[in-house]
Amino acid sequence: MAQEPQTPVLTVVPGSGGQPAAQPPAGLQAPALELAVEPLLEKIAAYNPEADLEAVRRAYGLAVQAHEGQQRDNGDPYITHPLAVAHVLAGFRMDTTSIIVGLLHDTVEDTNLTLKKLEGLFGAECAAIVDGVTKLTRLELQSDRTKQAENFRKLVLAMSRDIRVLIVKLADRLHNMRTLHFVTKTSRRLRIARETLDIYAPLAERIGMDRVKTELQDIAFANVEPEADATIRARLNYLRGQGAGMIERIRAELAAECRKAGVEVLEVTGREKSPYSIWEKMKRRNVAFEQLSDIMAFRIVVPDRVSCYAALGVIHGQHPMIATRFKDYISTPKNNGYQSLHTGVTLHGTESQKIEVQIRTDAMHAQAENGVAAHWAYKEGGGLDDSLTGRMRWVQDLLDILENSQGPAEFLENTKLELYQDQVFCFTPKGQLISLPRGATPVDFAYAVHSQVGDSCVGAKVNGRLVPLRQPLQNGDQVEIMTARGSQPSPSWERFLVTGKARARVRRFVALQQRRATIDNGRSTLVRVFRQEAIPVSDKVLEGALGALPMASLDDLYAAVGNNSIAPQDVILAVQPDYKKRSKAPRVVPGLPGGEAGASKRRAGEFLRGIGSGVEVHMAGCCRPLPGDRIVGIIAQGRGVTVHQHDCRNLEAMAESPGRFLEVDWDQEALGDSGAAAPRYVGRLSVVAENDSAVLAALTNLATRHGGSVVNLRILNRQTDIMEILVDLEVRNLQQLQTVIAAFRMTQGVAQVERIRA
Structure with missing residues (x-):
């Protein structure tokens, strides 16, 4: 270019x-x-x-x-x-x-x-x-x-x-x-x-x-980080000056030890870690430069695979091994085909230097340096070597992310998750090896097996034991995924998913669910408002107004009304442009009805700062805010103010209408002075537990004991040994809900408890 x-x-x-x-x-x-x-x-x-x-x-x-x-x-x-x-x-x-x-x-x-x-x-x-x-x-x-x-x-x-x-x-x-x-x-x-x-x-x-x-x-x-780069290079130069010739001495020592033991060595090389590699390890482990144990790395190249393990035995026999630093990428290669033995040892002598040693064959070294290109996969007139096809599975994973991401920016974010991070190796019950990023959970594992397995996941057993779906997996874990027909991804999963593929799939599902709910809400709102104004309404009538709004489809129109980005009155004007010119008596908004529902709406505003008296207040059903949550108000024409959590996903659709956002906060003094008369709010929990009626009874009793009240309990999925439950709890504030969650998690037979928020 x-x-x-x-x-x-x-x-x-x-x-x-x-x-x-x-x-x-x-x-x-x-x-x-x-x-x-x-x-x-x-x-x-x-x-x-x-x-x-x-x-x-x-x-x-x-x-x-x-x-x-x-x-x-x-x-x-x-x-x-x-x-x-x-x-x-x-x-x-x-x-x-x-x-x-x-x-x-x-x-x-x-x-x-x-x-x-x-x-x-x-x-x-x-x-x-x-x-x-x-x-x-x-x-x-x-x-x-x-x-x-x-x-x-x-x-x-x-x-x-x-x-x-x-x-x-x-x-x-x-x-x-x-x-x-x-x-x-x-x-x-x-x-x-x-x-x-x-x-x-x-x-x-x-x-x-x-x-x-x-x-x-x-x-x-x-x-990007010129100061950090210069500092690390200065420290490396200083160490180089202090230990002049150290790399050459260690290199010669390792070669001599292997040859003395009868292990043929083709080459031994030594080098310092690159500045970026050092910087990344300092950040990842949160340690100082002096605490790194592998600033110097040595590579031993041998003729064959057997010699790799023989050389490893020689090195471990001569120098104390650092247990956490051993990795066998020969028996379990990385996804990119990389194979090598990695170990960390402490050298004997006055130096007491910690080093990293990599042991590999000449062919493995060529693969490590140039990867796919080292195989010269494309011969003249040929195609991709069949032995490499399996190693390119990650490209298909990226295509899956592309298909499930909502836009280019989200695709880029999810792809970065897929490209970064070290790996852990886990197994299916049938022995299939699944490689995942470090920190991956059983849900990530489920999506790595197949997207449909992930979508229908309701529980997991790791090494035969029921575990929470958010528990990080370890190397060598055997993972059994429990599925249920008709089960769907939980929005709460996104908070602990690690792989981009899984996160993109869950986000897509949540976005589709939210859009369907918003469309249904918008459709019912339009029908109600049109009937109140005695104006005929049908899909055909609304389709004629799409160009004036402008909207590409009826679903887009319903969604815009459902998320309050278009007022129903604007739609009426698009259908009947002379609507404002009609001579009609001002419409009188009736007072709030009596009874508990009306009282709760009036009372809600009394415990919030930033909302005037007499304004109708609703707590958003999508994110269910509680006193203690950070909140924001959304002005809805004809419907007062709806209070959302500040990070509610539905707020993204309203970002282009900043005038509708209202700064609100909980009035802690009013809440504290209200005593027993304080309003109660509903928090929703997702619980995965053993399929046992005693567990349900225990959860209800625990909620009552800690001041909560179960107002709704629904079993979403039920299998022979596990069930997923949706629990709606009335509580006074976030702290009380967190207390109940902690009590639920300590209950025998309960594998996972999560608060559900949009």
């Missing part, structure tokens, strides 16, 4: 692993442009003698011609960027099609070249990948979060069809990050760096490209 970060003139040195060497920006003349492709061709031929080098040469010539006259911000010919991207891809040992796409990836976006012409010259496959990458770049320069989310949505769709779209995109982003320092506008530089940390580095990790992930993270971190 012509607007990408500027770069100096680059000469790529053969054998440099795709790292371009910067030269003085003298510009490239035509002969130099022709010769610039030769090192790339040599690099490709070195690992793929069968490659169609002539096609690569033609693609380069076309790119030079298409980008003629275009320059990067520093005045260099733009062709230096796609050439560098192609070198990065060659460093990944990618196929000819990917190299060609690397050379042409910006042509459709920034030049007059069309996809049709590309297809004619290089085939449909090449044109499709260029199209996929092009769709991703069109929105990248927008700073708006929705644009970023939409861009990422397109990335998921494109890479689900061909993973090479992602690999080319990562090569493109890697070169742009290497030249990010040439971007003079700070806000743009920070946006690119944050986007890299949020999206591209996690994606590189997901396809196992650890080397790319680390470089992206370190460059982005230096731009």
Whole structure:
């Protein structure tokens, strides 16, 4: 793209692993442009003698011609960027099609070249990948979060069809990050760096490209957190000075120990952790720099899998093991195919240094460095290696999130949940391995098995024991999900779900339920108001008024009336524009009826600050606010004020009508002085418990004992050994409800208790 970060003139040195060497920006003349492709061709031929080098040469010539006259911000010919991207891809040992796409990836976006012409010259496959990458770049320069989310949505769709779209995109982003320092506008530089940390580095990790992930993270971190980056680098320099030669001494010691024990070692390397990795561990563990035990990491490469465990035995035999630091990713690989043994040990001697040791085979190391690309999955004329198909299941999970998310911004949020976090490995009763993010719950597990299993989940047993649905799972747990026909997701689940897939599914269900309820409410409100005004109403009559309101459909109109964003009188005016001109006596609003219902409405306002006397007050049935909750009032024309909890989901639909929001709060003095006459409010609980009538009796008695009163109890789902109950409790305030919840949770046979709020 012509607007990408500027770069100096680059000469790529053969054998440099795709790292371009910067030269003085003298510009490239035509002969130099022709010769610039030769090192790339040599690099490709070195690992793929069968490659169609002539096609690569033609693609380069076309790119030079298409980008003629275009320059990067520093005045260099733009062709230096796609050439560098192609070198990065060659460093990944990618196929000819990917190299060609690397050379042409910006042509459709920034030049007059069309996809049709590309297809004619290089085939449909090449044109499709260029199209996929092009769709991703069109929105990248927008700073708006929705644009970023939409861009990422397109990335998921494109890479689900061909993973090479992602690999080319990562090569493109890697070169742009290497030249990010040439971007003079700070806000743009920070946006690119944050986007890299949020999206591209996690994606590189997901396809196992650890080397790319680390470089992206370190460059982005230096731009986003320059002070933290400088501090960590200064501390590393200080340690380096204190222990000059320490890494080499430890490296030699580990190699000698293995060889002395008869374990063949191909290579032992040592390195410091990257600044970003150190920063993340300091934040995650909430520890100081000095408390980290694995600032230095050593890698032992051996010939085969058996030697990995033999080397592990040697290391543990010579040095005390740090129990919490051992992980076996060989027997249980990560989703991206990563395999290695990780262990932490404390070295003997005066140094008493804690280090991390990684042990793997040469093939595992290639996979760890370049992931999918290391397999060279796309042979000439071939497709994705069958052995990798299972490892790409996460792409399907992202597509599921895309389908269930309500909009691009929510999709981006849920996808970040899916991309981040360490893993735990759990098992179904039949022994199927399910990998989940750390902190995942049985509900996350249920959705990982299948979306319908998650939707119908009513309980869970972990290792044979009934547990709350919000309990985090541990490595090795066997999880049995209990389901019930007709069961539906609970809105309360969202507060403890960890995986983006599960959260997107629950949010979609809740949104649909709320919309249906809002539509029904709006329809009944319109019918009532039209009848009061003696105006005929029907779907046909209302459809004629949609254009004047304006609304796309009747459901949209009913929903707008139901959530109070359109007043019924506005609908009447749309149906009968002369409605205001009618001469009619002013309408008299009758006084509140007598009896308990009217008294409770009048009394509710007396215990609130910010609402004038005589105003009718309703407590929202969606979120059921209690004294002690943070609240907000919503002015509803003809219906007084409805009080919601400040984080009620239904308030989102009213955000465009800020004039209807009213600052209200509980009058604690009035509540305290009211004594026994204080109003009582209803809180709703969801309870999962053993299917035993004694449990129901115990819950009712406990509620009474703690000052609450059960006004409604409904069994939503019932199975042989478990049931889900909906309990409505009358209480004085939030504190009393929390006391009852705590008592319920301590009751034998009760697995889970949650307050239900919108």
